[in-house]
Amino acid sequence: MTDDFMGPPWQADWTKAAEDNRAGLPAAARTLVDAARTELVTAPDPYFRGIDIDRDLPAGMSVEPVQSTRPAGAHVLYFDYGRGWLWYYFTPRTTDPQIVIDQCVWQ
Template structure:
């Protein structure tokens, strides 16, 4: 066991209802969801803290906390110019840190 905080790529899990919602989306939208997923699991800091922390994301995607008063709580990456989003939480455990997708939406 190590005392160091592990880095990317992060593990990602999906709530079953979120995964089912993803499967009902059109193929082109599922590809955008997969691109958003790839950005999340490879991000240095899945909380995207700091000024311009999401500067490396595609121009049609950005991440913000669900509530500004809870910066380590659930976050929302918006994609497809705000037409879709994921709600996820990040558990920064020393062993097995993990991102959990709680909701997927696209309109």
């Protein structure tokens, strides 16, 4: 077995609904979504585990699990000081780790 676990940048895929929501946003909001996605796919750990691990995120961004009882389940990346969010989950497979963005919302 090798220690060649794939790391960032992670692959990211959007559900159809999330991509449609992103496409329908104003240009300025899409720029914010793209910045949030970039932070997500370049993070060493997309689940931001640990104490204050998301402190390196830009101002206005934070991450939390959808359910505190499922720390390895779906997470939410908030951006634009909570006006928008990406609901996602991460599949840490050895050969093809992937982030799936399930929701994209900005209000």
